[in-house]
Amino acid sequence: MNTRILKAEFDYFAPASIGEALALIAQNGPTARFIAGGTDLLVQMKLETVAPGCLISLMKISELSVLKREKGFLRIGAAVTWDRILAFGSEDRSYPALDDAVRCLGKVQVRRMGTIGGNLCTASPAADSAPALLVYDSRVRLVSARGRRTLLLDKYFLGVQQTARAADEIMTEIRIPAPRPDVGGAFQKLARVGADISKISCAVAVERKGRVCVSCRVAMGAVAPVPLMIRGVPEFLQEKTVTASLLVTAGRMISDEIRPITDVRSTAEYRKQVAGVLFRDVFQKAWTRAGGEP
């Protein structure tokens, strides 16, 4: 009954390179863990749901803190904090869905410490960066002693807090392809209060030509064991003229597709009830943005 006192003893390392970090994880056995901002991990340690014998901080590895556009991608190092992504987003408006997500993620303290890599590695179904990154077709880069690999984010989440990442793999960066010119994006969440884990969240990226939806991607958070890529609706909306009634139908399809549960934040029933409305709101915002409006 305590999130203040860290009673366990553990070793702590802050290596300056990926090579060192990989060596440390190999040397320190199965209870060694990587740590970035610690905003998820320290809570779990104080609650004693995890008990690492050794923590390897990733915050001193410069490779993990890149944040730049390069060769048609935005590269975000896994150890980049929300603060930096927020600052980036206010200058570069190419990824408004991600920017929306970061704006409603945590408060000052969490944004200063928490990292995008940590969010994806904890892999909560409610992780707020996930739906936004999913609709932008992002990839994650992983490295281990066995080598480097790149995975589509869509293939990365496997279950509640379960991912394709092996325990000894470091997530180095997230790569987001540059969106096509007529794509608009948006993200919104419903939560108990302004700064809170989502009850349900939704991200949309839509390519628009006049009143026609050329293509769209929709992802939702906290509605399934994993951040969920919505399958049916993009197909349904493709090449259709967007009308209010069309979106109502799409919203209904989403309610049917999701598999939410009842937890401490909300009920399965409520999540199903509001999924469609939330989708319509977010779609509308993304649609307006795709039209060149703010």
Added chain:
Amino acid sequence: MVRKTYSTIGRTTRRKDGVSKVTGREIFASDVVLPQMLHARVLRSPYPHARVVSIATAEAEAMGAVCLTPSDCPAWLYNERQVSIPEKTYRDRTVLPETARHVGEGIAAVAAKTEALAEQALGQLAVTYEPLPSVFDPWEAMAPEAPRLYKDIFLGDVVLPIERNIACFREMREGEVEQGFRESDVVVEQEFRTGRVYHHQMETKGVVCRPEPDGGISVWPTAQSIHNVRQLLGRIFNIPLSKINVHRIPIGGSFGSSIQMNTCIAICAALALKAGRPVRLVLTREEDLYDHCKYPSLIRLKFGVKKDGAIVAGEMTTVVDIGAHNIQAYPLLGCMAGWFVSLYRMPHMHFQGTAVYTNKAPACAMQGYGNPQVSFAVESLIDVIAERLNMDPIDVRLKNYVGLGETFWGQGPTVRSVIRSCGVEEMLQKGKDLIGWESRNRPEARSGRFRRGIGVGRSFHTSGTGAPMSGEVIDYSTALVKFNEDGSVDCLTPLMCHGGGTLEALTKIVSEETGVPLSKVEISPADTRSTGYDVCTHATRGVYCGGASARRAAQQARGILLQFASRILEVNPEALKIRPDEDLGQGVIYLEGAKGKSITVGEVAKTAQIKSWGTAIAVVSHRQVNCPPCFVTNFIEVEVDTETGRIRPVRAVAAVDAGTVINPDLAAGQLEGGLCRGIGLALLEDTDYDPRSGALTCGGNITDCKIFTALEMPLTEDVATFFAETEEPSGPFGAKGVGEAANNCTAGAVANAVANALGLRFTDAPMLPEKVLARWTDYLREKRGA
């Protein structure tokens, strides 16, 4: 009316403790560090109801920890709250119990060199429990076959058997209620609920205790009354009060959670006495969440009215789920009856209140002490009456409110007094203009997804619990004021400030009375050895009662000073006056109209010292013989998203009749804070229990026990606060209270605004989006069906 002008009172000034608070230099209980100090942790029951069969401490002791188990503790039953007279004090707990009655109840404790070590040692305590059947619902608890929490407890010094888990029951009648309902044209009746809200005070409860070489103990606690802490420790540990010194230390918010002597204080004292070393015990947030909550309410309310809106009869039945200990349920029920009868005139009334034990964290006073709960019900039902009679809700209120010259007994039947200042009408009229009441539509006029509605709520709180006669609650304060040799002034009082500016107000009162500029008036550090008794900073009494004692002490000290001055100036002391001179930084004593006959306070005090005349000093112990209502009014506009069920407050007007307002910006801050918690009571706050485990569904984690912050409030420019222009004859410089009043009417105003937006009334708070959406969907279905 024309307000008196004052030199200091009513002026917005820089807060004296502001710098230390915003720079983090303030020392709270958890910051107290003493040489040789140990750190304590408490082992808490995982079971909602279990007998502690044995606790093996050998392993923890082998780690160097000092361990405390029930067998180390005095067996005397105590009640942590010392505000009621002994005959009305229900005693049901010991320092550490042999039976745990809720998850999170402390059953053993350890102290070690560091907190982490103490936490490790805690893990080494081997406890054998015998789990007992438990009960979480107050109705089930009252069933004859229900598990019993207590066989008997003590009421005062008398053994009190507990039947069907009923902690206490109170019934009050005036007139003939049945006849009243028969004489009524319209009878309305509904059931209301409010949640088991956690106080969410910023500072979790903590304490540092140091055993003294003379067998005594020094204590730095989170507390609202240092004297009650001292008296209770003296009684529990059988130590003369002269050897117990409890220090006042700033508190990081309370909302009423430390009116009682916190149970961690007794545990820490016992550990310190056993260890022979200072011990620090600071609850984690999770422990704090299992330590206390607001009294939840379940109220059945019935009003009978005439066609013209006049209330003839009212009946309130309430069942209060108090959790595992009876901290102050008896006075609570008296107050709930008092809040009920004192809001609106009611020739015939009947009140029935039952407080029931369950295996949950114990409930205790929280801002409003039953009043937000009662006002939520009453203010909602007043709107229902307005609707039934097709009257303006404001008119129904104006017709029935208890006001000037009328007797009221807000603090319960033994605390009766007459209202001598009242701003009810003024606040309703002015608030109505500010919110734009005239443009308020009926719900049928609205359509679309987002619907707005405006609601009104009014209430009051008493300023203290004073009355002409001594009743069931103790109420008086003690203060000392003295003039220093340089013309500055010290004010010494055990009164506590919870952050709202109570002591700040005292410096203004003393400055005003002595004529010494505010910059030269300070509050002295206080402890129980150097101060007289003050009951507690609770019941919105700080300024009205504590301030009144400080003013009287200042008056007397001033009288002595003027005696000294009269010797120097050779003028009769009665002819002398004092005015503050900011440039000199001195009070100036002068004879009106006579040039040359003036001298500074500093010169007089210094002369008195040099000539060995003495110090101008006075101590006063004073009881207020009144507890005037500080009335409040809220107008709130909400916007309901009918597709997500989310309710958003968009505009608000909050007004108080606090008599003369001493700290205007802080009083406005109280109104805004009260509004925020009141909106939280209406829309969000509650703590649920899992009936299988008896644990809080939030697990004690604040992450899943939310409150609203500035993020959810209307924008600053959309919140208006104002003060009614009144003056309370019995208050210091005309002042009454603000604190609790500030949140008493808010939940009712929100409920009325929601009903105005939707045409659908919610009587069970909190109105979570899940609930709102489900009911709205049903409502639409029914409407379509019909």
